[in-house]
Amino acid sequence: MPEHLSEWRPEPGAAVSAVLASGDFSAAATGTVTWVDGDRFLAFGHPFMGIGAIDIPMAGADIMTIVQSLRLSFKMSRPGAVIGTITQDRLTGIQGDMSRIPEMTEVVVRTRPVSGSERTFRTQLWRHPQIMPVLASMAMMDGALLTLEGEENQTFRLNTAIHLLGHEPIQLQQVASGPMGIVSLIAETQSVVGRLTTNPFEPVVVERIEFELTAEYAWRLNTLRHVRLLDSRPRAGRDFEFALRIDGLREQSVFPAVAVPIPEHFAAGDSLIVQIADASTLNSVDGAVGIAPVSVDDLVRRLRLLRSHDSVYVRLLRPAGGARFDGVEFPGLPASVRAQMGQPDLHIPRQPINEIVVWETSIPVSGEFRGNYRIPLVLQ
Numbered sequence: 001m002p003e004h005l006s007e008w009r010p011e012p013g014a015a016v017s018a019v020l021a022s023g024d025f026s027a028a029a030t031g032t033v034t035w036v037d038g039d040r041f042l043a044f045g046h047p048f049m050g051i052g053a054i055d056i057p058m059a060g061a062d063i064m065t066i067v068q069s070l071r072l073s074f075k076m077s078r079p080g081a082v083i084g085t086i087t088q089d090r091l092t093g094i095q096g097d098m099s100r101i102p103e104m105t106e107v108v109v110r111t112r113p114v115s116g117s118e119r120t121f122r123t124q125l126w127r128h129p130q131i132m133p134v135l136a137s138m139a140m141m142d143g144a145l146l147t148l149e150g151e152e153n154q155t156f157r158l159n160t161a162i163h164l165l166g167h168e169p170i171q172l173q174q175v176a177s178g179p180m181g182i183v184s185l186i187a188e189t190q191s192v193v194g195r196l197t198t199n200p201f202e203p204v205v206v207e208r209i210e211f212e213l214t215a216e217y218a219w220r221l222n223t224l225r226h227v228r229l230l231d232s233r234p235r236a237g238r239d240f241e242f243a244l245r246i247d248g249l250r251e252q253s254v255f256p257a258v259a260v261p262i263p264e265h266f267a268a269g270d271s272l273i274v275q276i277a278d279a280s281t282l283n284s285v286d287g288a289v290g291i292a293p294v295s296v297d298d299l300v301r302r303l304r305l306l307r308s309h310d311s312v313y314v315r316l317l318r319p320a321g322g323a324r325f326d327g328v329e330f331p332g333l334p335a336s337v338r339a340q341m342g343q344p345d346l347h348i349p350r351q352p353i354n355e356i357v358v359w360e361t362s363i364p365v366s367g368e369f370r371g372n373y374r375i376p377l378v379l380q
Contacts, residue, residue: 008060220367
């Protein structure tokens with residue numbers, strides 16, 4: 001940063017930047033100061049985003065050059081350090097205040113390429129509920145593009161720690177394989193951060209996000225191809241056994257055997273379901289994606305339950321006629337209550353509960369797993 005910009009003061013005609021990201025990755029919009037009154041000033045002469053009352057970090061800037069174009073000429077600028085706040089973004093311009101600096105979200109990106117040394121990038125982001133998750137994803141993508149090789153057949157592993165004010169960090173472990181693997185990781189991470197910052201309950205302050213991204217030169221995509229039953233007469237108090245065929249992309253298939261314990265309290269004639277599924281399927285059913293949270297605490301708890309894509313998940317389910325009211329589950333409601341719930345004039349927010357998880361396990365695989373299969377059982 002040029003030293004003179006650290007002592008920048010607004011004056012008519014000076015260049016000023018609205019800073020979206022500052023640090024190893026930067027993004028800013030630069031315009032001209034038009035009026036000054038002490039620590040306050042007006043600039044741009046037009047809206048930035050037209051948001052209204054805001055807290056955008058502000059910095060002084062240098063104009064490096066003007067790019068001439070018959071269609072639309074523009075200036076290339078170099079912002080300095082954040083030294084103030086843009087407080088208004090209106091139709092006729094923006095208003096700045098030099099007396100305070102807004103809080104920003106720190107993003108740390110660590111990349112570990114197949115060859116070469118680990119690199120760390122740090123940046124500070126504007127805390128806007130909709131824009132900050134996008135900026136964080138862009139920072140992670142830029143870190144990957146600057147350090148990782150452009151190999152088509154790659155498998156990416158991403159560990160993410162989201163630090164929230166007043167909550168324990170949310171730890172996520174994700175894996176994706178193939179040409180679009182990094183894109184799917186970015187989309188999933190952006191969705192999680194966005195659910196936090198745009199939740200309908202109360203503002204959430206994301207203080208810091210840490211990304212740790214590793215890559216290997218292999219397309220490790222595992223797909224469920226076949227389920228072979230080893231037991232045709234499932235009974236309570238015994239294990240129900242079956243074998244899976246999991247095919248890797250251009251790799252040797254694996255055949256893990258699975259034993260699902262059936263509790264003794266079930267009786268002959270009871271119906272159960274064995275489900276073999278990937279993380280996306282289960283997250284969409286019973287995670288923060290499939291179940292509407294009722295509070296910020298409930299949302300954070302469900303986000304912590306998001307499963308990783310590097311495992312096969314096996315569950316034993318039993319049918320249930322129930323519902324979820326205000327985050328509380330009632331799995332075994334009588335038929336009369338369920339009939340009342342179906343009345344069209346009943347305006348109580350609720351979610352049906354059709355199945356209850358009796359038992360669950362996971363089988364790790366070397367890479368990403370995709371597949372979903374259900375085995376209906378009638379106990380003998």
